[in-house]
Amino acid sequence: MAATRRPEPGSVIAPASRSSSNGTKVGASVDLGSNSVHLLVASFDGHRLSPLADESVFLGLGAAVAGRGLLGRVARAELTAALERYSSVARGLGAQRITFVGTEPIRRAADAATIVHEVAVATGTPLHVLTHEEEAYLTVIGVTGGEPVTRETLVVDIGGGSSEFCIVDPERPPRAAGLRLGSARLTDAFVAHDPPQSTEIEAMHQAALDAVANAPAANPATILAVGGTASNLLKLVPTADGALTRERIVEAMTILESVPSAVATERYSLNPARARILPAGAAIMAAMLDRYGVSQVLVSDAGIREGTILAVGRSGPAWRDRLDDLARGWRT
Helix, strand or coil: CCCCCCCCCCEECCHHHCCCCCCCEEEEEEEECCCEEEEEEEEEECCEEEEEEEEEEECCHHHHHHHHCCCHHHHHHHHHHHHHHHHHHHHHCCCCEEEEEECHHHHHCCCHHHHHHHHHHHHCCCEEECCHHHHHHHHHHHHHCCCCCCCCEEEEEECCCCEEEEEECCCCCCEEEEECCCHHHHHHHHCCCCCCCHHHHHHHHHHHHHHHCCCCCCCCCEEEEECHHHHHHHHHCCCCCCEEEHHHHHHHHHHHHHCCHHHHHHHHCCCHHHHHHHHHHHHHHHHHHHHHCCCEEEECCCCHHHHHHHHHHHHHHHHHHHHHHHCCCCCC
């Protein structure tokens, strides 16, 4: 599977680092997630993708929608301003196509149609509100780099408001499902203390076990986890092999139970808003290992943003119609 190493979040590589003389193109994608709104600009050629810029801003869209059912005028203006700035960064780096994708918070927002309209007017770029299945397929494409899969693989993205599961193998069409199970959602439902108490941790783990029972049935040879939960857990228990084992998840949870989120933020270089909900993410990860009877999960830096750039670059305006096929990979 193709591997991608991103620049540090917030960094920009000079435009001179890209080349178009050999067919390389530049694309950009922005993921409107429950926790963060995240930009990736990258050059790509076939399956190879090289990041040029990687930025994120924590807007807490999921919490806003959970609290009042919609974003509202002020939050919409904040979101639109962020997307305008991201569009400027992407165009400055030579992106031929910029793709905005909305996930769980936009799917649930009562003012979703207004959000889509205001974003299009302000930026000149449409906002695609993805289904759970589309989100999962794009994540698979990002993790695999569009390379054909050779064995049964489960790709999981644990978000703030939902988690996406997708099974891919060489013989059958991909199978995807989205669960209303996320780190922010579990935290809001069960945690009243910082750090969380053991009873709160146990309640989150049980709720996660109940939810992942509805994840797709599979016997994966490999499980790949993407997103902020997986990458931030590795900051607590760094390892050269990029794997989260049962023992490492327990170790991470012990750390998170022992210190307030502000201390964990400072000590382990976590995003302050992410630190508060990371215990819930660890509970979901542990439940997933139990669900599939595996000993470890491999963590990938790539995900929905890489997948979006590759899918759009491969299929152009028809990319949403071809996602199930693209998730199986292609040869160049």
